[in-house]
Amino acid sequence: MDEKYFPEKIEVKWQKHWNETNAFGVERDDRRPPFYCLEMLPYPSGFLHMGHVRNYSIGDALSWFKRLQGFNVLHPIGWDSFGQPAEQAAIKRGIHPRDWTEENIAHMRGQLKRIGISYDWRREIAAHTPEYYKWDQWFFLKMYERGLAYRRESQVNWCPKEETVLSNEQSSGGVCWRCGAIVEKKNIEQWFLRITNYAEQLLEEMKEIEGGWPERVLTMQRNWIGRSKGAYVDFAIKDAETKVRVFTTRIDTIYGATAIVVAAEHPLVASLSEESQLKTDVMQFVERVKASAQKRTNAGDEEIEKEGINTGLIAVNPFSGEAMPVWVANYVLMEYGTGAVMSVPAHDERDFEFAQKYSLPIRRVIERISHEQEVIEHDPSREDQSMAMPHAFTDYGILVNSGDWSGRLSEDAIEEMALFAKARGFGEEAVTYRLRDWGISRQRFWGAPVPIIYCDRCGVVPVPEEDLPVTLPDHAEFTGAGQSPLAGVAEFVNTTCPKCKGAARRETDTMDTFIDSSWYFFRYCDPRNERAPFDKEKIAYWTPVSQYIGGIDHAVMHLLYTRFWTKFMRDIGLVSFNEPVKRLMTQGMVTNLVEGTGEWKRMSKSLGNGVDPDDMIAAYGADAVRLFVLFAAPPENELRWQETGIEGAVRFLRRVYGMIWRWHERLSDALQRRSDPGAEEFSVEARSLRRKTHQTIARITADFEELHFNTSVAALMELSNALGDFQAEPHMASVGDLYAVREALESLVLMLTPFTPHAAEEMWESLGHTGGILSGETRWPQTDEELARKEELEIPVQVNGKLRSRIRATPDTPEDELREAALGDDKIRSFTNGREVVKVIVVPQRLVNIVVR
């Protein structure tokens, strides 16, 4: 041990030690409890940023803690190495995506090792390797077999900048999740996964993770799935064989329907236009709406002005028999429900706005319950009055003007009217979802090829399992044009049909990279398996993931897909649980001041407020950086980067290191073989130090379970402050003193391990232990409740709830003694003098409150 703390020296030394001893390598071991600590796998952009450092520091702290508690801790890392940036590099610089990706991985791997994150590196995986993406393709085939993967032409979200399709999740808010370009609509043939089959389960089984996942993530997923319970109702079209089906959550308002409104893309419009029954102005309107919908964005735009046109068709309300016009309008979405709605202006804001603009009748059919009597008896001109309403009345209430249904409550009518419709054959109860099927085709090179072959004779033919993987060619031309570069590689495209052996073509689209990340953490459990994605027994031991840590940006995309994937894996018998992740923590972002603005913003190159982890490690050491990152804020909060904060972390480490230096010789030789001192050998100060030690252990152990790292560090600082205040000089210390100091230092060092593993290893060695912290029987320190108990307490005494004095007591001073001591206290007497004591509240070990009048 050096006298001074030299992080660069210590860190290299222990990283080498861990590497040589395979310190973090684990295997399935049925005698030990597993703990699976997982951080979201990084995209190999080339450089680690502070967000990564924070993510992995959190995971590493938890991993070390669980490891020291005796768990068999799986802590792996890998690379989400397919995707767009590699292909951009290929287009711009003519470098093959694979070369670019692998160079980046090599560099980032080195960075991770320099931070000293305790990964089992033997389990490292990368999505772009055929050994990995073979299983992406395998899963695709399994879904195809079960009808969960299908191909259809549809309007998709198209990123004009990247020239590729985006899934619904990836174009949330009308902009590309990656580059921020405004998303366009385009019709294209592509592959989908039937995630909507799992909509109900994705919602229902959330119950199992409530409490373990942040509320806001669950809420976002709930909103995204967007379950809505209501009913379908069929409106017949007059003088035609056809009818139009609407979806409504408010069937109770159906007597107030004064029009049917359909989307521009609605089949009714198309079919009638073919028969030339539609007027040309309607046709023109429909084309105009369709065209503007393609350009439409809702990224911060104002609400689009509602527009519509009367088709001249007449629909018939199946409940009332009333006839009403059919309109086409831009505010009805083809993608949701049936693409047709019944317009009830009196009870829906949008319909109200539309009706006002086009002077459609507004008829009130629900009244507020409290005014029920008045309304029915004193308001004969109700219809006229409701014409003047400034807003729609959207609450539940009581039905009026609704034929036989008048007088019913909305809640009851909603159920009964749907049943009635079903009995009469013109409708039924229905549940709709906002969730759409997952479009996974990408017109890109750098992804897993969709394992499908098109044969002129046999049609769509899946690649046989034994022919997997369908590998990417070594050469392709990267032009950036709007189709997959694979289409230009003849030896890839041209193949033989697995069925008829005739000439055939391969699918040239690749799969969304979110497929890679939907199941990667299962692969970590068995990363080199060549016969299956993983061994079932192995994942049964390790999964579900005990704790997952990552950014909030994946709250909907990745975390929804992986839940879906797990449910599918369950259905084909690969796992026996519903949810892949028991506990999720979403870390806050790392921000830095943007120069000249006074604003804290996420670190980024373009804002010039980025901080390079390598620079920080070079300046302060990895341990100090990690300590600061975990101490400065609770993990889910924003972390404001402050270099003075790191300096504080270094100061603390130097202080602790200095204390070890001061004591280590005396402690390691004098106490090594001595049995525990008797109680009488401990001075008051030594007993007090031991108390602090054991209180700290208890506190930190509890904090770790809740991932409260910041308060853990604070507690360690307190313990080190207590050690600093401990007066004895090493050479004069009594046996009791030495024992107490040793206990405090060893506990301090062990509990520092999750935060500053390199420094902890070094100090642990200085205290006379060989082979490293993980060797032998080293364990997280245990609290001795007896020693942690306070010997003497200061009990606050309040008069009428205000603190007025304190009295000394022991933890087992009986209640009445506390009461007498409080009442007898001089200061208290000055407040109670001449007043009547009404009541004395004594909370043992806590406080006394005297109520006077």
Add this chain to the structure above:
RNA sequence: GCCGGAGUGGCGAAAUUGGUAUACGCACCAGACUCAAAAUCUGGCGUCCGCAAGGAUAUGGGGGUUCGAGUCCCCCCUCCGGCACCA
């Protein structure tokens, strides 16, 4: 608009879940060491009154429950995040 989260010193934040509000750290101020600076160490640090002892006051605002509220209940305000013509 709907849903979720949060408002505590100059700043990041604590508060054993109803019991001493502001732990720990950063910044700042004073002192020691130094020719000086840095580093280090010691002390101070919510606000107001006071030389002090001490007192008053304070957890976004208002009300309530309670012996006692940052914490529980009601109303309001502000900020952050998500979704948004979803019928």
